[in-house]
Amino acid sequence: MADASTLQSVEAGLAALLEHVDPVPAETLACDAAMNRVLADDVPAVLDVPPFANSAMDGYALRRADAGRILPVSQRITAGVSPEELAADSCARIFTGGQLPEGADAVVMQEKVESTAQGIRFPDSIDLHNNVRPRGSDVEAGSRLLKAGMRLDAAALGHLAGQGITRIAVRQRPRIALLSTGNEIVEPGQPLRAGQIYNSNRPMLRELLESFGADVTQLTSVPDDAEGTRRHLRKAAEHADVVITTGGVSVGEEDHVKAAVESLGQLDVWRLALKPGKPLALGRLPDSRGGTAVFVGLPGNPVSSFVGAWLFLRPLMGAMLDCPHLRELPRIRAKADFATRTGPRRHYMRVSLTFEAGGIRAQAYPDQNSGVLSSCVGADALAVIPPDASIENGDVIDCLWLSAN
Numbered sequence: 513m514a515d516a517s518t519l520q521s522v523e524a525g526l527a528a529l530l531e532h533v534d535p536v537p538a539e540t541l542a543c544d545a546a547m548n549r550v551l552a553d554d555v556p557a558v559l560d561v562p563p564f565a566n567s568a569m570d571g572y573a574l575r576r577a578d579a580g581r582i583l584p585v586s587q588r589i590t591a592g593v594s595p596e597e598l599a600a601d602s603c604a605r606i607f608t609g610g611q612l613p614e615g616a617d618a619v620v621m622q623e624k625v626e627s628t629a630q631g632i633r634f635p636d637s638i639d640l641h642n643n644v645r646p647r648g649s650d651v652e653a654g655s656r657l658l659k660a661g662m663r664l665d666a667a668a669l670g671h672l673a674g675q676g677i678t679r680i681a682v683r684q685r686p687r688i689a690l691l692s693t694g695n696e697i698v699e700p701g702q703p704l705r706a707g708q709i710y711n712s713n714r715p716m717l718r719e720l721l722e723s724f725g726a727d728v729t730q731l732t733s734v735p736d737d738a739e740g741t742r743r744h745l746r747k748a749a750e751h752a753d754v755v756i757t758t759g760g761v762s763v764g765e766e767d768h769v770k771a772a773v774e775s776l777g778q779l780d781v782w783r784l785a786l787k788p789g790k791p792l793a794l795g796r797l798p799d800s801r802g803g804t805a806v807f808v809g810l811p812g813n814p815v816s817s818f819v820g821a822w823l824f825l826r827p828l829m830g831a832m833l834d835c836p837h838l839r840e841l842p843r844i845r846a847k848a849d850f851a852t853r854t855g856p857r858r859h860y861m862r863v864s865l866t867f868e869a870g871g872i873r874a875q876a877y878p879d880q881n882s883g884v885l886s887s888c889v890g891a892d893a894l895a896v897i898p899p900d901a902s903i904e905n906g907d908v909i910d911c912l913w914l915s916a917n
């Protein structure tokens with residue numbers, strides 16, 4: 513039996529997984545279809561934003577040197593029109609977004625002026641560029657608008673539109689084959705016979721993977737037999753960048769995944785010093801064209817699959833998409849609202865976080881066994897509890913923040 517000293521660390525397992533991974537190629541998409549996609553290249557700004565100096569308020573544009581005077585209104589500037597140069601000894605009625613006329617260098621909001629029979633009376637003191645949004649104050653043409661490796665969010669799509677950009681180069685989504693092993697596993701919608709359970713890993717992992725930027729293109733059920741396991745793995749590697757299995761990686765005679773990977777390709781890592789998820793397996797599977805698919809064998813227990821997905825599949829997608837944000841989970845410190853002792857493996861406890869005036873507190877679901885998926889529902893973080901540790905209520909613990917984005 514493997515004792516903890518012979519198990520590899522999570523860090524070593526992850527390093528081995530990422531060692532042979534290259535970023536996937538880019539594709540060009542309509543911006544409308546690019547939400548959450550990862551930018552393949554830096555995007556340079558082609559325009560100044562705003563493209564012309566304009567007013568931040570509804571009010572009056574003037575020469576600041578005319579502060580304290582009463583000035584007649586010589587023109588009316590609505591948003592979208594090109595104004596004339598501001599005539600001497602006059603002001604211009606201007607609306608928010610209206611282009612500042614040549615000659616004007618300040619805008620006073622309408623609430624701060626007085627309308628008289630002779631014209632508009634301005635306050636005595638007006639700051640230079642008061643309420644003026646200078647050309648290029650948001651974005652300067654030629655600067656970097658967005659950085660390669662960022663995941664496009666709503667604001668970034670707005671920023672692209674502000675440049676008139678309609679198409680953008682993003683990373684293709686890594687193609688994933690998700691294989692569920694286990695004779696006992698049936699799909700929701702099918703009748704459940706004695707000894708069977710529904711497949712909870714499949715929808716959970718599919719959603720997690722898609723949220724990490726992947727495209728889950730194959731969903732396959734694999735029976736517990738050696739030849740069937742090999743056949744399905746071989747087929748999955750033909751069409752996928754990553755082949756993921758659940759179950760069948762432990763030590764029982766019905767666990768065929770590890771042997772199948774060893775015979776078809778290469779098993780780089782098996783068994784890690786983490787709880788849950790010890791029998792996790794990592795390797796590579798060849799395809800018939802001389803390429804290789806990455807292999808990740810997650811343990812069947814749903815909690816082990818959940819934790820394995822966050823610790824290994826998310827950084828894997830980060831490497832394939834060349835996206836630093838996905839490569840590392842943010843860490844947050846919290847006070848434990850529980851007490852626990854760990855054995856020889858590092859424990860990743862599922863916790864929910866509350867943000868209080870006194871600090872952040874972490875509550876753990878009372879049953880942290882690897883078959884108890886209730887412990888993952890609504891979990892905000894994985895509390896990282898070192899091996900052979902004793903945690904008391906109120907101790908500060910390190911957490912990987914799952915709901916940070």
Ligand SMILES: Nc1nc2c(c(=O)[nH]1)N[C@H]1C(S)=C(S)[C@@H](COP(=O)(O)OP(=O)(O)OC[C@H]3O[C@@H](n4cnc5c(N)ncnc54)[C@H](O)[C@@H]3O)O[C@H]1N2
Nearest residue numbers: 692694710711712713759760761762767790811812813816
């Ligand atoms: N003698 C030993 N037995 C076990 C060891 C060990 O070291 N020695 N390790 C245990 C640990 S830790 C884990 S984790 C599990 C992992 O085993 P497998 O990856 O081979 O998973 P299975 O045996 O196929 O399944 C485990 C458990 O999970 C249920 N399961 C599987 N797939 C799904 C699914 N898609 N949806 C819902 N539930 C699923 C399955 O029915 C089992 O109950 O091995 C321990 N045993």
Ligand code: MOO
Nearest residue numbers: 788789790816882
């Ligand atoms: O390491 Mo296995 O995932 O619980 O209990």
